[in-house]
Amino acid sequence: MDKGLVKLAPSILSADFAHLGKHVGEAEQAGADRIHVDVIDGHFVPNISLGIPIVASLRRVTRLPLEIHLMISDPDVFLDAFTEAGSDAFLVHWEGNNNLHRTLQRVKGLGKRVSVVINPATPAAVLEEILRDVDQVVVMTVNPGFGHQPFIHTTLPKIRRVRQMIDEIKRGCDLEVDGGIDPATAPLVVAAGANVLVAGSAIFSAGDGVVAAMERLRAAANRALT
Ligand code: DX5
Ligand code: ZN
Numbered sequence: 001m002d003k004g005l006v007k008l009a010p011s012i013l014s015a016d017f018a019h020l021g022k023h024v025g026e027a028e029q030a031g032a033d034r035i036h037v038d039v040i041d042g043h044f045v046p047n048i049s050l051g052i053p054i055v056a057s058l059r060r061v062t063r064l065p066l067e068i069h070l071m072i073s074d075p076d077v078f079l080d081a082f083t084e085a086g087s088d089a090f091l092v093h094w095e096g097n098n099n100l101h102r103t104l105q106r107v108k109g110l111g112k113r114v115s116v117v118i119n120p121a122t123p124a125a126v127l128e129e130i131l132r133d134v135d136q137v138v139v140m141t142v143n144p145g146f147g148h149q150p151f152i153h154t155t156l157p158k159i160r161r162v163r164q165m166i167d168e169i170k171r172g173c174d175l176e177v178d179g180g181i182d183p184a185t186a187p188l189v190v191a192a193g194a195n196v197l198v199a200g201s202a203i204f205s206a207g208d209g210v211v212a213a214m215e216r217l218r219a220a221a222n223r224a225l226t
Contacts, residue, residue, distance in 0.1 A: 059086030142179030163193025
């Protein structure tokens with residue numbers, strides 16, 4: 001991977017929702033490539049988070065692409081509403097979806113970018129039949145549902161394996177990682193082959209603000225490329 005190609009996707013799950021527009025504006029100013037929106041329904045994973053009105057509000061305050069990470073039991077039901085609210089991309093889990101290919105095609109039919117997401121316990125091999133149909137693979141580096149969790153180091157060999165598969169089968173496909181990404185873990189995942197980093201708490205819970213936190217993360221990520 002070339003130097004400077006690591007993209008940052010701040011996850012607003014850890015933002016202060018009373019100041020969401022300000023936080024997202026700071027992330028945009030600091031060079032965020034996209035905003036990651038975690039949608040959680042209390043069924044697919046044991047938590048509840050943001051929904052369609054938040055996406056509509058964000059659409060009015062940022063030009064950055066909004067990628068919607070759907071941690072919900074029936075993603076197909078909500079694709080249209082999220083699209084109307086201004087979403088640019090959907091991240092759909094492999095787990096629990098009996099008709100994943102159909103979901104991916106529906107997202108493409110809406111003219112949006114589509115990603116397949118795999119949990120820490122899911123092997124890279126499941127991607128083989130679906131890789132050609134996606135714009136991005138997301139490897140969860142924590143169990144989905146919550147911010148502020150520690151990075152699971154055993155996902156590193158899988159990131160390497162997915163990078164290998166992408167290079168063989170679908171060059172140009174993004175490889176995003178999500179969970180526990182901070183200045184200590186960023187160089188590890190980039191060295192393993194990730195080129196898009198989601199980060200929530202490392203960006204929005206930093207004591208010295210969003211801009212400084214993003215600079216720190218970018219510098220750490222780029223260290224792995226030098
Ligand atoms: C977890 C979410 C993540 C989360 C990451 O289920 O998918 O996007 O916000 O948060 P951090 O970066 O704090 O691990
Ligand atoms: Zn996420």
